Amino acid sequence: MDFDLNEEVIAIQDMARKFAQREILSRVNEEGFDRDLVTKMGELGLFGCAFPPRYGGSDSGFLAHSVVCEEISRVDSGLRPLFNLQAMTVPYTIMEWAIDEAREKYVQKLVCAEKIGCTCFSEPNAGSDIASIETRIEDRGDHFLINGAKTWISNGTVADIAVVYGTHDRSLKHRGLCAVVVETDQPGWTTRDTPKLGDKSSPIAEIHIEDVKAPKENLLGEWGKGFVVAMTALDRGRISVASGAVGLAQACLDASVKYANERVQFGKLIGEYQLVKGVIAEMVSLVEAARLLVRRGAWLNDQDRPFTREIAIAKYSAGEAVVKAAGMAMEVHGGMGYSLEMPVEKYYRDSKLYQVGEGTANIMRLLIADDALGIKKANRPRIHVPSDFRDLE
Numbered sequence: 001m002d003f004d005l006n007e008e009v010i011a012i013q014d015m016a017r018k019f020a021q022r023e024i025l026s027r028v029n030e031e032g033f034d035r036d037l038v039t040k041m042g043e044l045g046l047f048g049c050a051f052p053p054r055y056g057g058s059d060s061g062f063l064a065h066s067v068v069c070e071e072i073s074r075v076d077s078g079l080r081p082l083f084n085l086q087a088m089t090v091p092y093t094i095m096e097w098a099i100d101e102a103r104e105k106y107v108q109k110l111v112c113a114e115k116i117g118c119t120c121f122s123e124p125n126a127g128s129d130i131a132s133i134e135t136r137i138e139d140r141g142d143h144f145l146i147n148g149a150k151t152w153i154s155n156g157t158v159a160d161i162a163v164v165y166g167t168h169d170r171s172l173k174h175r176g177l178c179a180v181v182v183e184t185d186q187p188g189w190t191t192r193d194t195p196k197l198g199d200k201s202s203p204i205a206e207i208h209i210e211d212v213k214a215p216k217e218n219l220l221g222e223w224g225k226g227f228v229v230a231m232t233a234l235d236r237g238r239i240s241v242a243s244g245a246v247g248l249a250q251a252c253l254d255a256s257v258k259y260a261n262e263r264v265q266f267g268k269l270i271g272e273y274q275l276v277k278g279v280i281a282e283m284v285s286l287v288e289a290a291r292l293l294v295r296r297g298a299w300l301n302d303q304d305r306p307f308t309r310e311i312a313i314a315k316y317s318a319g320e321a322v323v324k325a326a327g328m329a330m331e332v333h334g335g336m337g338y339s340l341e342m343p344v345e346k347y348y349r350d351s352k353l354y355q356v357g358e359g360t361a362n363i364m365r366l367l368i369a370d371d372a373l374g375i376k377k378a379n380r381p382r383i384h385v386p387s388d389f390r391d392l393e
C-alpha cells in the first residue's frame with residue numbers, strides 16, 4: 001500500500017476542501033436540509049467517485065470517496081449521512097444488485113443529485129438485529145406490496161427514492177429478507193420528522209408505509225436474499241461513516257490547536273502547558289491512526305479484495321476516536337467549549353452518531369472479536385453480484 005495519495009485523489013481532495021470552505025462553512029449553523037447545496041455537490045461530481053462515467057461518476061474509487069467524505073465532514077459532519085446515501089449506499093447498492101432497468105432508471109439520478117435517496121433498515125423493533133425486520137414485502141404477481149414502519153431514516157423526509165428492507169416471511173428471519181427500490185411519491189408513504197441531538201443539517205424521519213407498491217424490476221438481488229444485499233451495503237456505508245468520523249475528529253483537532261495558540265492564561269498561551277500539549281498529542285495520534293485504518297479499508301475495496309474485517313476495525317476505531325477527540329476539544333476550550341459561539345459544542349453533539357450508525361460500536365466489536373476468536377470469519381470471498389456493472393462499459 002502506498003501511503004501517499006495519487007495526483008488524481010489529491011486534486012479531488014483539493015476540490016472538495018475548497019467547496020466545503022466556500023459553500024458549506026458559511027451555512028454550517030443554519031440547520032435544516034439545504035437542497036440547493038446538495039444540487040451543487042451533485043453537479044460538481046462529489047458523489048461520483050466510486051461510480052463509472054456512464055452513471056455520472058469519475059471512476060476515481062473508494063479511497064477518493066473516503067477523502068471527499070472526510071473533507072465534507074471536517075466542515076459539517078451533519079452532511080455526512082447525506083453524502084453516504086447519495087455517494088454510496090443507495091446508488092451503489094442499486095448499481096450492484098439491481099437489474100439493468102432499475103439501474104439505468106435510478107443510479108445516475110442519485111449520483112448527480114437529481115433525486116435524493118434513503119436507506120430503510122431500522123424499525124421500532126429492529127435496530128442492530130436486522131433479521132427481525134417486520135416490514136412486509138409481498139409478491140403480488142405483477143408488483144410488490146409493502147407495509148410497515150421505519151425509524152431513524154436519514155433523508156427520510158426529503159427522499160425521492162428509498163431502498164426498503166422487508167421480509168416476505170418473518171419466521172425465516174434473515175432468510176426471509178428482501179430489498180426493493182421504492183419511489184416515495186405514493187399516498188401510502190408518510191413521513192414525520194424526528195428531532196435529534198446533532199447532525200442538524202440531516203433530516204431524519206419515521207416512515208409509515210401502507211400499501212406502497214414497487215415494480216417487480218425493483219427487487220435488489222434475489223427474493224429472500226436481501227440479507228446479503230444489506231451486508232454489502234453496510235460494509236460500503238462503513239467506509240463513508242468512518243471517513244466522516246476522521247473528518248470530524250480532524251475538525252476537533254484544528255479547533256483545539258487554534259484555541260491553544262490563542263488563549264492566554266497565567267501569562268502564557270495554554271498550548272505551552274504540558275498538560276494541554278498532552279491532550280493535543282493524543283488527539284493527533286487518534287486522528288492519524290483512524291485515518292490510516294479507514295484508508296486501508298477503502299484501498300482494499302479499490303483492489304476488489306475482501307474488507308469487511310478491516311472496515312469494521314476502521315469504523316470502530318474512528319468512531320471511538322472522534323468521540324474522544326470531541327471531548328478533548330471541549331476540554332481544551334474550557335468554558336468556551338460550552339458556548340454556542342464556538343464550533344466545538346456542535347462537534348461534541350455530532351460525534352456520538354459515529355458510535356451508532358451503520359452498526360453500533362458493540363456490533364463492530366462483536367464482528368472483530370468473533371473473527372479474532374475463530375468463531376466467525378469476517379472476510380469471505382467477494383460476493384458475485386448478479387450482473388457485473390464493471391463489464392458494462
Ligand SMILES: Cc1cc2nc3c(=O)[nH]c(=O)nc-3n(C[C@H](O)[C@H](O)[C@H](O)COP(=O)(O)OP(=O)(O)OC[C@H]3O[C@@H](n4cnc5c(N)ncnc54)[C@H](O)[C@@H]3O)c2cc1C
Binds near residue numbers: 118119121199359363
Ligand atoms: C442520527 C441517526 C441516523 C440514522 N440513520 C439511519 C438510516 O438512514 N437508515 C436506517 O435504517 N437506520 C438509521 N439509523 C438507525 C441506526 O442504524 C440504529 O440506531 C442502529 O443500528 C442501532 O439500532 P438501535 O438504535 O435500535 O439500537 P439497539 O440495536 O437496540 O442497541 C441498543 C444498545 O444495545 C447494544 N446491542 C444490541 N445488540 C447487541 C449485541 N448482540 N451484543 C452487544 N450489544 C448489543 C447496541 O450496541 C447498543 O449499545 C440512524 C440512527 C441515528 C441515531
